[in-house]
Amino acid sequence: MKYHTKRGFAARTGRLLAVIACIWVAAAVALVAYGMRMPSQPADVAVIFGNALDDTGAPKPVLAARLDVGVRCYRTGQCPAFLVSGAIDGPGLNEATAMRDYLVARGVPADRIAVDDQGDNTLATAQHTLAYLQTHRLSRVLIVSQYYHLARARLAFERVGIARADIFAAYPRRFQLRDVYSSWREVPAYAVYALRLWVNPDARPISFRPMLYLMSLFS
Template structure:
């Protein structure tokens, strides 16, 4: 390989890395500055569970954030949306149990077991909102995930979208923020080309762990 080609490849690599970094920062800032207000319903997006079926740290942080909103009277209905990974690992049911154990009335929690990804959760939430005449929705997830979640639910037809997130940061947030760059880009393009695009689930870390387990 010639020196000129090497220099060109290095420049492209540096430019790509810089653009990716700037995009990640902008996504994070967009999430942190999401509007906040009184909502008819809060949509809590699922995340990984512990091996015993209880919410993991990220999900507990989201649930606690939603609980504060509910106790303040700003989110009277809590819509918990997640996937069923394996028998005994039902994200939505785990969230429901956690909220009820922390004092939320059973009839204030709506369970969506078909939130296999952000787009599916958004569409399921909108279907429930339309059925019950709701207009204002509060999204509850991590700050870096809020822009993509807002994009999904706005494209699904939400009239008013607010957002809130756990305010304590973790080291792994850096990885997830950078992961959001291509994830947001894919959502933006797919929904721009086809607002009714089919939800597709792909979890890179889970895929990698399963792949490695085959060679373990």
């Protein structure tokens, strides 16, 4: 009897896990499709989300691909200005300033680039973007990130007060194997953002910057 009970429990658990996996995969596909279908139109400012730097402080391929999207956007006249937003990963590893330098080296004037090195996460970048738009009396924004991240970025931008009709998007047309994992990880991240911003649209970003904390101990 015990054997059959354990076997039945294992079967039910297996079915439950299979259902959860199917829902998870479907949600990931939906987020990816949503991001890919977001309109890409001329905007007042392109907001480029940060990502990892290599040991020399130069953008790694994922970030470089985003910046290349921005360069093309500038050269075609679709985005006359930029807000580069990223975190500080350690001594000499400032994502935002590295992004600015990358754009400048490819012909974007430095005075067209605003630097936000407090963009630890998507919500922080959204709030800083709203402040930038209000300060410069602008409205139309082009989000530049990976396609699987665009749905959550748009959600954050909308919830901080940027009009849905003024939010556009662009992403690198390059697939990497790591995108599969990133798309899977985006499902709980989107769910947390949706719930948290539904409960409190004015929620403050939650972030911990370990490298800055360690640096402060020795400064």
